[in-house]
Amino acid sequence: MSTQLHRGRLIDHIQLVVRDLKASQEFYTAVLTVLDIPIITTTDDYFWADELVVSSLDSPAAQGMLTGRHHLAFQAKDRKTVNAFYLAALAHGGQSNGEPAERSYHSGYYAAFVIDPDGNNIEVVYHGEAQRSASSVVIDF
Template identity: 65%
Template structure:
């Protein structure tokens, strides 16, 4: 029997983006996730999965045949330099500028960058400033 591990404990359990051009999104997300240190958890002909984000085609069983539209997702970065690398890597991998790296007025120390992914979703990397996490994540294990 196989054991699967999931890491949970943040605000969102999961998000699914249903996209028209999975290969363009696969290139974009593989590049920016590598920059952000987020491993790809699974990939197939009609999906890509990393952490709490599942990206699929409309033909995927999980998509119910419908595109999801446009969304805003923000990924945590470890420092300002990682936000800068996210922006440059994402542009090189097919993203479109939607806000260059810089401080934002949301709270003191908020440093973010925004890109539109190939499907038109607004994707952000943000560094909130010096902070201490109680844990990186919560691990959930179950038998398959």
């Protein structure tokens, strides 16, 4: 079975509702800086970076409920960025959930996994040279 993965905007935006907004803002500011993704807006009850919104439990958008555990994967431009992301995450409240390494998902898949301050599994991945040379890649399952 072959699946074609498209690079670009699959998701319009994602909201995480967190217990400790300050800890999450420190964590995401550090790791997103490595990816050259700036924090766009910061208020008392949320911050926003590209298509990621992180809000506090008391934010009107949260409706009084935490979002629970999620897996988010960010794309990196190279292996060096994966390594830097991982180190920044560990230095800013993240816990290791898988050191940077090549994974068996497909040839060239180099990734690291960390747990953010609210228990979300955050991945950063570099897909290898195929990522640079094409806007999509076909993977056989």
